[in-house]
Amino acid sequence: xxxxxxxxxxxxxxxxxxxxxxxxxxxxxxxxxxxxxxxxxxxxxxxxxxxxxxxxxxxxxxxxxxxxxxxxxxxxxxxxxxxxxxxxxxxxxxxxxxxxxxxxxxxxxxxxxxxxxxxxxxxxxxxxxxxxxxxxxxxxxxxxxxxxxxxxxxxxxxxxxxxxxxxxxxxxxxxxxxxxxxxxxxxxxxxxxxx
Numbered sequence: 001x002x003x004x005x006x007x008x009x010x011x012x013x014x015x016x017x018x019x020x021x022x023x024x025x026x027x028x029x030x031x032x033x034x035x036x037x038x039x040x041x042x043x044x045x046x047x048x049x050x051x052x053x054x055x056x057x058x059x060x061x062x063x064x065x066x067x068x069x070x071x072x073x074x075x076x077x078x079x080x081x082x083x084x085x086x087x088x089x090x091x092x093x094x095x096x097x098x099x100x101x102x103x104x105x106x107x108x109x110x111x112x113x114x115x116x117x118x119x120x121x122x123x124x125x126x127x128x129x130x131x132x133x134x135x136x137x138x139x140x141x142x143x144x145x146x147x148x149x150x151x152x153x154x155x156x157x158x159x160x161x162x163x164x165x166x167x168x169x170x171x172x173x174x175x176x177x178x179x180x181x182x183x184x185x186x187x188x189x190x191x192x193x194x195x
Contacts, residue, residue, distance in 0.1 A: 040079035041087070041151045045158075047071055048094050048165045050143035051185060059137040066135045067144055070097070073132050075146055081125055082150060091115040092149040092157035094165050097129070098189060100141035105134040106193055108168040110145075112160035117150065140186050168192075 049056065053064065060066045074097055093111035107126045109117060117125070135142075147161055160166070174191045175183055 040083040041085075042075075042079045042082035043149045043153070044075050045147045045149065048096075048145040048147050050096065050145065050165075056142055056144065059139050059142050060135050061138070067142070070132070070135055071144060071146060074129055077129055077132055078125060078146075078148070081128060082121075085121050085124075086118075087151055088118045088121065089115060090150065090152040090154050091117060092147075092153040092161065093117075094145045094147050094161070095125070095129070096143055096145035096168065097132075097134070098141055098143045098193065099134045099137055100189075100193075101137055101139075103195065105130045105132070108170070110166035110168045110171075111157060112166040113154060113157045115154045115157060141189050143185070143189065 047068075056067055057064055074095065078095065091111065093109055093116070096108040096110060097105055098108065099105045107129045109122055109126075111117075116122070145165065147165065149158065170192045171188060174188050178188075178191070
């Protein structure tokens with residue numbers, strides 16, 4: 001059994017050791033802060049609808065939250081992919097997700113000017129974003145998009161997009177070949193994206 005004096009000495013020694021450790025730790029450099037989370041060069045400006053809001057709600061059901069949630073998932077994944085991609089020339093355009101009953105989603109890109117995504121990045125985005133779980137529409141396809149800028153964007157393209165969203169080259173080609181003015185969207189999409 002320890003005497004009061006021994007307990008006092010032990011407590012005093014422990015306090016001195018603890019005090020010394022605290023003093024030494026105060027003199028040591030603080031640990032480095034964690035590295036900042038890199039911000040993505042992929043910036044979304046707004047959602048873009050290629051069909052009426054009423055039609056989207058009818059085909060997806062509900063109040064539009066399904067489409068909002070899906071676009072948010074697409075945006076998040078696109079930002080992850082873009083944040084690790086080699087830097088390229090700034091561009092602005094629209095990323096379009098199309099979904100139809102019985103098929104996986106298809107991702108399209110549309111640009112109002114000649115400044116576009118580098119092909120390897122575009123192909124990677126198309127492939128990976130098509131894997132994002134998509135809502136299942138009823139009664140026909142749905143198309144919704146995100147107006148975006150990458151690597152600072154392209155001012156000319158952003159200005160052009162204020163006049164209306166661009167459409168993918170494949171859609172434009174189908175409409176030009178059909179020579180059918182006012183072609184219904186579902187018909188155009190079925191020609192541009194055959195099953």
